[in-house]
Amino acid sequence: MTSSAPGRFITFEGGEGAGKSTQVRLLAERLGTRGIRTLTTREPGGSPRAEEIREVILSGHAARLGPLAEALLFAAARADHLASTIRPALARGDWVICDRFADSTRAYQGVAGGLEEGVINALERLVVGVTRPDLTVVLDLPAEIGLRRANQRRGEAAIDRFESEPLAFHKALREAFRSIAAREPGRCVLVDATGTPEDVGQAVWACVWSRLLDDGAGRGHG
Numbered sequence: 001m002t003s004s005a006p007g008r009f010i011t012f013e014g015g016e017g018a019g020k021s022t023q024v025r026l027l028a029e030r031l032g033t034r035g036i037r038t039l040t041t042r043e044p045g046g047s048p049r050a051e052e053i054r055e056v057i058l059s060g061h062a063a064r065l066g067p068l069a070e071a072l073l074f075a076a077a078r079a080d081h082l083a084s085t086i087r088p089a090l091a092r093g094d095w096v097i098c099d100r101f102a103d104s105t106r107a108y109q110g111v112a113g114g115l116e117e118g119v120i121n122a123l124e125r126l127v128v129g130v131t132r133p134d135l136t137v138v139l140d141l142p143a144e145i146g147l148r149r150a151n152q153r154r155g156e157a158a159i160d161r162f163e164s165e166p167l168a169f170h171k172a173l174r175e176a177f178r179s180i181a182a183r184e185p186g187r188c189v190l191v192d193a194t195g196t197p198e199d200v201g202q203a204v205w206a207c208v209w210s211r212l213l214d215d216g217a218g219r220g221h222g
């Protein structure tokens with residue numbers, strides 16, 4: 001792919017321990033072998049100032065302020081991340097793969113956290129604007145399995161703000177992500193995340209290929 005070709009914006013979404021970071025890495029490696037320059041990033045975070053906001057949120061300090069203030073902090077982090085990292089990369093023609101984005105606010109603060117949909121919509125219009133993902137991969141698996149994986153990965157480290165929510169919260173999250181995927185089939189694809197990392201990676205690649213790379217003659221692009 002040449003640097004003048006348009007960058008593509010791919011996001012990964014899903015509950016705790018769904019395998020997003022693993023799949024971001026596998027997809028970036030795969031795109032790299034096709035010569036596609038790829039930037040991997042994450043939310044909350046992805047720019048120096050947004051990483052500072054990440055600390056405030058995930059430490060649990062902001063939880064006392066309530067769901068609206070938490071959503072505003074995610075939005076502030078996202079605004080800086082978009083301005084400093086995502087939009088410049090897309091403008092250079094790079095592909096951007098982001099571990100969580102606006103759908104996480106919709107699921108965590110909106111559906112599971114109880115913040116009104118109108119507020120979430122307004123924040124999304126204001127902060128994301130036209131920088132909508134070209135493709136969102138929603139990794140789907142039962143909350144119990146995701147939490148078990150997240151626990152194993154964390155080891156002795158402290159549990160974070162959202163992992164410590166009750167199981168019902170995580171079950172609601174799964175349903176929220178499933179319903180986002182069902183509502184926006186043009187942008188989202190739901191991928192079964194219960195298989196091995198390689199199996200899931202293969203399913204993700206099939207989606208990326210068919211949605212963003214296939215030129216219709218089986219040659220692909222890049």
Ligand code: T5A
Nearest residue numbers: 016017018019020021022043104105108149153162196197
């Ligand atoms: N949040 C975020 C909001 O509330 N609102 C928002 O707007 C945004 C953007 C971020 C937190 O912030 C919240 C959501 C989150 O609670 P985080 O630390 O970035 O916190 O946490 P997560 O995004 O949830 O990331 P995790 O690391 O918990 O999960 P991942 O990235 O989904 O999973 P991954 O790849 O790290 O894998 C977890 C473990 O499972 C293994 C891995 O090796 C690892 O040990 N694994 C598998 N095992 C078996 N089979 C597979 N297929 C596996 N894939 C990975």
